[in-house]
Amino acid sequence: MKDNFIDFIKIYCKSGNGGMGCIHFHRDKKKRGPDGGSGGKGGDIILRGNSNLHTYIHLRYKKRWIAKSGSPGKGNNITGSNGKNLFIEVPVGTIVRDINKTIIVEITKDNQEEVLFKGGKGGKGNVFFKSSKSQSPYYAQPGIKTTGNWIFLELKILADVGLIGFPNSGKSTLLSKMTKARPKIGNFSFTTKRPNLGIVSMNYKSFLMADLPGIIENASKGKGLGHYFLRHIERNSVLLFLISSKTRNKKKEYFILLNELKKFNKKLLNKKRLLVISKSDLIDDRIKIKIKNIFLKLEIDIIFISSFTKEGLSLLKNKLLNFIQSI
Numbered sequence: 001m002k003d004n005f006i007d008f009i010k011i012y013c014k015s016g017n018g019g020m021g022c023i024h025f026h027r028d029k030k031k032r033g034p035d036g037g038s039g040g041k042g043g044d045i046i047l048r049g050n051s052n053l054h055t056y057i058h059l060r061y062k063k064r065w066i067a068k069s070g071s072p073g074k075g076n077n078i079t080g081s082n083g084k085n086l087f088i089e090v091p092v093g094t095i096v097r098d099i100n101k102t103i104i105v106e107i108t109k110d111n112q113e114e115v116l117f118k119g120g121k122g123g124k125g126n127v128f129f130k131s132s133k134s135q136s137p138y139y140a141q142p143g144i145k146t147t148g149n150w151i152f153l154e155l156k157i158l159a160d161v162g163l164i165g166f167p168n169s170g171k172s173t174l175l176s177k178m179t180k181a182r183p184k185i186g187n188f189s190f191t192t193k194r195p196n197l198g199i200v201s202m203n204y205k206s207f208l209m210a211d212l213p214g215i216i217e218n219a220s221k222g223k224g225l226g227h228y229f230l231r232h233i234e235r236n237s238v239l240l241f242l243i244s245s246k247t248r249n250k251k252k253e254y255f256i257l258l259n260e261l262k263k264f265n266k267k268l269l270n271k272k273r274l275l276v277i278s279k280s281d282l283i284d285d286r287i288k289i290k291i292k293n294i295f296l297k298l299e300i301d302i303i304f305i306s307s308f309t310k311e312g313l314s315l316l317k318n319k320l321l322n323f324i325q326s327i
Contacts, residue, residue, distance in 0.1 A: 005195070006056040007155035007232075011063045016042025016083035018120035018143025019070030021128070025136065034136060035077045036126040039143040040070030042119025043083030051110035053091040054197065056153060070143055073125040083119055093158040093235055099150050108158065116151070120144030154231070157195055159210035160324050162236030164257055166215065169242045170278035172196065173307040175211040178317065195232055202317055207324050210236065215260050230264045238323045239273040245283045245304075251294055272323045280304035280311055 019039025026035050045067055065088055071080035094107040096116065105114045123141030130137060163171040179198025196211040212232060233239065241257060243250045254275065261268040277291060288304055295302050303319065305312035 005054075006060060007157075009056040009059050009063070009153050010150055011059060011065060011088075011153065012148055012150050013045045013088075013117055014066045014148035015045045015086075015117040015146045016067040016119040017069040017145050018042050018122040019080035019083075020072040020143050021123035021125040021140030022073035022075060022078075022080075023126045023138060023140045024075035025126075032136075034126040034130050035075055036140050037073030037075070037078040037080065038125045038128065039073050039122030039141075040080035040082040041122050042070045042143070042146060043067030044085045044115050044119050045117040046085055046087050047094070047096065047105065047107060047114045047116050048087050048089050049092045049094070049107040049110050049112040050089040051092050053089060054157075054195075055091065056155065058089070059153070066148070067119060070119065070122045072143075073122070073140070077125070077127050080122060082122075085119075087113075088116075090153060091155055093156050095154045095156060097152040097154065099152075101152070104151065117146065117149065120146045156235040157197070157210050157232040158208070158235050159197060159232075160207035160236070161200075161209045161238045161240050161320055162233050163209065163211045163240050163242060164215060164233070164261075165242035165278075166244075166247075166253060166257070167213075169244045169247075170307060171211045171242050174242065174278065174305070175209060177307045177310065178313060179209060200317060200320070202321060205321060207321060209240075215257060230261075233261065233268060234265060236271070237327050238320060239268070239271050240320065241273060241275045242278045243275070245277050245279045245287075245291075250277070250291060251298070254295075254300075272327065274303070274316075274319060274323065275300055276303045276305050276312070276316060278305055278307070281306040281309045 018041060021038050022036035024036040026032050045065060065086055067086040068083035070083045073080045090107055092107060092110055096104045098104055121144045123143045126137045126140045129139055165171050175196060175198050178200050198209050199206050200209050241254060243253050247253050258269065292302060303312050303316055305316055
């Protein structure tokens with residue numbers, strides 16, 4: 001799938017080596033003795049969250065990150081300069097794993113900084129080793145060498161509300177009506193091939209909504225496109241299920257969606273969720289009552305919405321905001 005949305009990438013990181021300690025002696029006969037300075041510290045590899053990034057596209061062609069080493073010490077007891085720290089900007093919601101897939105750190109806030117790999121310490125100069133027994137030590141420490149590491153960056157989008165539904169259920173259209181986002185919209189399956197984000201504003205309050213690619217039966221086993229993005233749902237606070245009014249068996253479709261989430265991660269079913277019937281302008285009140293009764297028997301409250309007529313959108317916004325505030 002050729003796309004600029006990259007939510008998983010492997011990169012190589014190496015912090016800087018420590019600078020070598022200096023072996024040097026005073027040239028002034030009156031002072032004499034060692035005056036070799038210590039080496040500088042190597043640069044750190046630091047990860048920094050950036051809320052303006054939503055993908056790893058900027059890392060696609062730069063997969064090797066090597067920080068500068070510390071400078072060697074000098075005579076006159078001068079410490080070498082430290083290597084410059086190297087910052088890697090990543091989207092908020094990034095999980096970093098080592099080669100064994102163990103989580104090293106998570107970035108959950110904008111401008112959050114986490115040191116992934118510390119630079120090596122600089123070696124001590126020979127002035128450090130002067131003693132009563134050794135007045136002129138001809139020895140200095142080498143700086144500590146660091147090793148490179150391959151790491152995995154995995155993005156799980158941090159959104160308050162995640163839109164869940166089959167392809168062509170109206171998720172992208174709803175996002176475009178409730179936010180200023182402009183996702184690709186089409187009357188065919190799998191129009192959405194990457195997550196889209198939008199901010200829902202209500203007076204002085206707002207929340208983030210994510211439109212995820214459609215989920216179909218057996219998505220958790222790799223069918224369709226939805227399985228690429230199921231992990232993003234793990235970070236959503238509220239799950240908003242959309243079922244089109246044109247769907248013949250709405251109850252069956254709802255339980256297929258629940259089952260796919262369960263197979264991927266059982267904990268997803270513990271999240272707050274809301275069910276809406278989209279494209280409600282295509283059905284009359286008699287059919288709406290029938291649909292409502294089907295889900296009332298399951299103790300599931302539903303909302304009828306229409307992105308075309310804007311029916312139910314205000315009610316939906318208020319319900320979602322109440323859900324988010326109650327968490």
